[in-house]
Amino acid sequence: MYYKIVRNDMANSKLITGITTLFVVAAAMLVTLSAVLIVHLSSAIDSLMKQAETAHFLQMHAGEIDTERLALFAEQDKRVEEFQINKFLNVDGSNINIADKTLAQSVQDHGFSIQSEHFDYLLDLDGRVIEVANGDIYLPVSYWKDGTAKVGDTVTVHDQSLTVAGFLRDSQMNSMLASSKRFLVSEQDFAAIQRAGTMEYLIEFRLNHLADLKDFEEAYAYAGLEANGPTITFPLFKMLNALTDGLMIAVILLISILVVAIAFMCIRFTLLAKIEEDYREIGVMKAIGIQVTDIQRMYLAKYAAIAGLGCMLGFACSFLLRDTLLENIRLYMGETNNTPFVWLFTIIGLLLVFLAIIGYVQSVLRQFRKLSATQAIRFGTMQGKVGYASYLNLSSNKRLPINLFLGINDVLSRKRLYATMLAVLLLATFMIIVPQNVSNTISSKSFITHMGIGDSDIRIDIPQGHQKAVATIMKTLEKDTAIKEYTVLTTKKFKAITDDGTEKNLKIELGDHTIFPLTYAQGRAPVAQNEMALSVLNAEELHKKVGDVMSLVINGEKKNLVVSGIYSDITNGGKTAKAAFSDHSTESVWHVIYGTMSNPSQVEEKVKEYTDAFYFAKVSGIDDYINQTFGATIHSIEKASNASLVIALLLSVLVTCLFMKMLMTKDRSSIAIMKSLGFTNGDVATQYVTRSMLVVLVAVLIGNLLANTLGEFLTSKVIASFGAASFNFTINSLAIYVFCPLVLISVVLLATIIGTSRAGQIKIMDHIRG
Numbered sequence: 001m002y003y004k005i006v007r008n009d010m011a012n013s014k015l016i017t018g019i020t021t022l023f024v025v026a027a028a029m030l031v032t033l034s035a036v037l038i039v040h041l042s043s044a045i046d047s048l049m050k051q052a053e054t055a056h057f058l059q060m061h062a063g064e065i066d067t068e069r070l071a072l073f074a075e076q077d078k079r080v081e082e083f084q085i086n087k088f089l090n091v092d093g094s095n096i097n098i099a100d101k102t103l104a105q106s107v108q109d110h111g112f113s114i115q116s117e118h119f120d121y122l123l124d125l126d127g128r129v130i131e132v133a134n135g136d137i138y139l140p141v142s143y144w145k146d147g148t149a150k151v152g153d154t155v156t157v158h159d160q161s162l163t164v165a166g167f168l169r170d171s172q173m174n175s176m177l178a179s180s181k182r183f184l185v186s187e188q189d190f191a192a193i194q195r196a197g198t199m200e201y202l203i204e205f206r207l208n209h210l211a212d213l214k215d216f217e218e219a220y221a222y223a224g225l226e227a228n229g230p231t232i233t234f235p236l237f238k239m240l241n242a243l244t245d246g247l248m249i250a251v252i253l254l255i256s257i258l259v260v261a262i263a264f265m266c267i268r269f270t271l272l273a274k275i276e277e278d279y280r281e282i283g284v285m286k287a288i289g290i291q292v293t294d295i296q297r298m299y300l301a302k303y304a305a306i307a308g309l310g311c312m313l314g315f316a317c318s319f320l321l322r323d324t325l326l327e328n329i330r331l332y333m334g335e336t337n338n339t340p341f342v343w344l345f346t347i348i349g350l351l352l353v354f355l356a357i358i359g360y361v362q363s364v365l366r367q368f369r370k371l372s373a374t375q376a377i378r379f380g381t382m383q384g385k386v387g388y389a390s391y392l393n394l395s396s397n398k399r400l401p402i403n404l405f406l407g408i409n410d411v412l413s414r415k416r417l418y419a420t421m422l423a424v425l426l427l428a429t430f431m432i433i434v435p436q437n438v439s440n441t442i443s444s445k446s447f448i449t450h451m452g453i454g455d456s457d458i459r460i461d462i463p464q465g466h467q468k469a470v471a472t473i474m475k476t477l478e479k480d481t482a483i484k485e486y487t488v489l490t491t492k493k494f495k496a497i498t499d500d501g502t503e504k505n506l507k508i509e510l511g512d513h514t515i516f517p518l519t520y521a522q523g524r525a526p527v528a529q530n531e532m533a534l535s536v537l538n539a540e541e542l543h544k545k546v547g548d549v550m551s552l553v554i555n556g557e558k559k560n561l562v563v564s565g566i567y568s569d570i571t572n573g574g575k576t577a578k579a580a581f582s583d584h585s586t587e588s589v590w591h592v593i594y595g596t597m598s599n600p601s602q603v604e605e606k607v608k609e610y611t612d613a614f615y616f617a618k619v620s621g622i623d624d625y626i627n628q629t630f631g632a633t634i635h636s637i638e639k640a641s642n643a644s645l646v647i648a649l650l651l652s653v654l655v656t657c658l659f660m661k662m663l664m665t666k667d668r669s670s671i672a673i674m675k676s677l678g679f680t681n682g683d684v685a686t687q688y689v690t691r692s693m694l695v696v697l698v699a700v701l702i703g704n705l706l707a708n709t710l711g712e713f714l715t716s717k718v719i720a721s722f723g724a725a726s727f728n729f730t731i732n733s734l735a736i737y738v739f740c741p742l743v744l745i746s747v748v749l750l751a752t753i754i755g756t757s758r759a760g761q762i763k764i765m766d767h768i769r770g
Helices: 002-012 014-052 067-076 141-145 187-192 210-222 234-277 279-287 292-333 339-370 373-379 402-413 415-443 445-450 467-479 536-542 600-613 622-666 668-676 681-720 733-755
Strands: 057-062 080-091 096-098 109-113 136-140 154-157 160-168 180-185 198-207 231-233 458-462 483-497 503-510 520-523 531-535 549-554 557-567 577-579 588-597 618-621
Touching: 014 234, 014 292, 014 339, 014 622, 057 210, 067 080, 136 141, 141 160, 141 292, 160 180, 160 187, 198 210, 210 231, 210 234, 210 503, 231 234, 234 292, 234 339, 234 415, 234 622, 234 681, 292 339, 402 415, 402 681, 415 445, 415 622, 415 681, 415 733, 445 622, 458 467, 458 600, 458 622, 467 483, 467 588, 503 549, 531 536, 536 557, 588 600, 600 618, 600 622, 618 622, 622 668, 622 681, 622 733, 668 681, 681 733
Parallel strands: 109 180, 136 160, 503 577, 531 557
Antiparallel strands: 057 198, 057 231, 080 109, 080 198, 096 154, 136 180, 154 160, 458 588, 458 618, 483 503, 483 549, 483 588, 520 557, 531 577, 549 557
16 A cells, blocks of 8 residues: 555656655765765775884984894883885985976975885875885885876986886885885896985884883884984874865765755655645545554655665765775775775665654644644645734835845745745755865965974974074075075974973974964963963973973983973974974084075075075975975865865755745745736746845855864864864955855745745636635
């Protein structure tokens, strides 16, 4: 029986059934994609790091190294499972030619390495440990992705020609957010090019238990071992690998949740519209003794069929987008080894969507219990309570056109009815604006200040061993009229005394941090001689907050400094500090110079000039730095935000059409009365347009407010999980306050016109009865 009822009902309302099914398909598809992407990303990262046997603790070091002392430390520390030292030949990009193009414009450190002996293996694209032949070279997979190189290209370094045999996955330096990249060559070729660059070292440890990582890190620092470079640990490697695709997945997950919510609103529309159409028949069924539960099952059967069909179609449609969205994850991390978990979470997601729809439909159908059979048979439509806006009455209206007045008055009189449409358009506004704000923020130049880098035009990195050259560079900048402003920041290593009295190595960047300030999660930049700021990771590890006292050993004496601020940082392992005091007792580790141009259009020219003049330094334009470091992340978020915009607009059109159909079904008698009084079809359409425009304007205003407050709060929590504790939207005012609202208002207007186009078919005699 239910099969025939459902089949006939769907055949008689193909449009409404189709649109409702489409909403369920969209919700199921996005939920499925979210589940697939989350499981794939997490499991692929785990698989990559397991196959490569990623180091638990990495200390990058430039300068002299005592391998015997390090080996003795590793042997004596019972927490250490394995230990090795990998050579990293840092070659300037201008000395590397790939297919006759240099890497001079690259902001990365380019390190030639041989395959690791014990762990931290470099893998090919099939997940196997690479065995490189003489004359061959394997490049980072990102070089293939951005078109820098392809298999068969010739790489020339120090008059040595090598052939690109393939591309590698590096579990430690895969991400573009990692400042270094490794090129894999054979031992023979490595020996032949050693004079081409500066030898650095990757001092790596794997521990028996990862839980001992913090204690081991403290022990390494306390032993006073080599530490002239960033210290990076296993959790940070994992975070860097997850960041680019993780942010895109977070946006898709947000869209999924909002689409599910809108799908529920759509189901409510269609269900109420169908109940309005069938109201007299429902009354007759109740009058002849059919149980309410049996009547409810008739409707529930239909929506169970729609939900089931929609979930299956959504699951099928997810395959159309799955490969595209997984492309980046598969390229950089490989396939997942947890395919059963992918299917499990997919099925769970679909079941949740199905059960949520059934539960929601049941809650809407409860109103059948309050239905009066007598009223249903007599009036043929719901006789809901109608409030009246006492402050708006026709006799006192002097200014508003009559159709505009009646439209506004109807919205204010039936607030509960229009609240559903308001909720849908508010969610659509939220869905449009939040992803656009996220995309605009991440692509803005100021975003780097959330990542530990000053907002400037030019950045010059000077490695250890070139301290005397700093003065020369400063003189050049001082005389250069093209340079508007600059500052020199010097990183030095000090001993910090923790609360339990132990010592910890702390790299502190000294200088004026107010010229090119960071965005601080808490507090502000250090200004006074007794102030310092800590990165989020250091603040958490040292259990410090703004206002606390931090003790340092400077020139053999203990000095107390007050923590003035806490900031996010992805550079140098994320564990950095900043201070304003002067020091001449400790050797510098490195220098960074930030500068702004009088004419920003000359940045590229100035970068080339300084690169030629200061061969030992790495000179980069900040725009290039952003593009090369965050380019993949920006592109992923941009795609997700554009998709969100299109989906929100399509859903708004469909929902508005459905709402107008439901409203006109409910108002058939009222429309007939107005037509009998002389109102034309155009007058009726104008009233409905006024209603929808009032609702969409309120939705846009409230949606904008929520997107820029609640949306920013939720986004900051998600971003914080990837390491950026401070996050504020950078808003493109023209797009957010003008373009997006106008587009949404326009599509709602179009949908209203389409939805009310059948008002002329309502005949007076069919709907006015005594």
